[in-house]
Amino acid sequence: MSTTTSTETLVITGASGQLGRLVLAELRSRAPNAKLVGLVRDPAKAPDLAALGVELRVADYENPASLVAALRGADKLLLISSSEIGRRLPQHRNVIDAAKAAGVKLLAYTSILRADTSPMNLAVEHKATEDYLRASGLPHVLLRNGWYTENYTGSVGAALQHGVVLGAAGEGRIASAARADYAAAAAVVLASTAATQAGKVYELAGDSAYTLSELAAEIARQSGKPVAYKNLSEAEYKTSLEGFGLPPAFAGLLAESDVKAAAGSLYDDGKALSRLIGRLTVTLTEAVAAALK
Template structure:
């Protein structure tokens, strides 16, 4: 059984491979990478590397030769994902890959998030391909809220525009573990899983957690979308990323990040990582 992972040197891809190694031998894993020098550590583990560039579609089918299961981790270039994903799906079909798992977005079919459209388009392309599939509809990564925790402690304020919206995020490790379980077990063909955290929090709750862990006063300040956009731009966040972050908060207030689904904890066999535990890992 040969399992191939796209984006294998990315943050999620590396964690998926680490989880796969707990369930299958290294010789069964193929890391699809654009830059092999970044994958030297994977090679030392006995994992086969194959060159794989979404923007060189004519090379993709040969890289998928002999693959039994393919994990398509959604590309990171927002706005270019659909054609890139189409190239991979077409190549998988050409190479005779029978099954593809895809990291989609929570409630992709109805999600109001701006990011959802490319996920909807990709899901449709996979269904139309005739391949067996599993849609791993990942909710937001908790790490998305934790990149500047130390700075938040320093200034005593967590900024956002999510109001009292509840967030059912999970750690990147939780999602990676779920992907690995699905790829190494049976019964997932043509299934769609809504993957979300076991518990939910508001950004005010997160500010409280940060305060408790750090021992410093930290409060949540809710901004208008316009003010939050300006604050992020002034902090040097790229404009394209600002749009994604602010849209996520606006839709969070409307319920887009909240889910009662237990698909994720059922697949991994335990509760997902509490965001407060991740804050502790960063600050202590």
């Protein structure tokens, strides 16, 4: 594992989220001398980060003044994209403006695979953020994250219960990677010198790809229970996601993404992610085994 002796101040937005927590844990190893700062809405919800030695600062994507104050003294910043679909661009603009005002030397942004050409609706706000970041003149690096394997393995319990994996991706191949793989990539970039990273665009995806039929077969193989893949129309899949409690707008985006995956939008064979992190990405077999635990 590569490490740095940097004593810079490294700031992570959305620090109490699943990705943010993993990035901070990676940075503890990769940049042991750095000052780690996590931006959170409520520090009381992140005592584990404080115990790691992370300085927690209160900030809200919707509150520019809070961001300006929280980014004081920041050398590098990881902007983890907001989860609020439809509000992402103005929120991201607030962070970018605050980073520029703070004199941040490098901003890394978690975008989406091939954001500039992706036909997925999810890519629209990411592309607009990339454009704004480019126009800002702020030194930056784009971490174009592909699909998270957990987007599918998170439903293993339901698949076992009903004997079916639902989706709308047909036989499209999905080169997903584990959340921990993307976290490692972000940590490597932040632990590197700004000069070596500024201007880079990383198309990040898993080393191997699979279809949802293959995912269902892997769950069946490891669990010893019958599980098959059922391919739905976009509308049917959206309805089923809503049935699992997802908000209609988000369910619609995921269903549309699955349909676009059928045409290859979530496939990539460049292996940039494993090269960046210096190890193979988590395999589907490993991810299913972890989910079954």
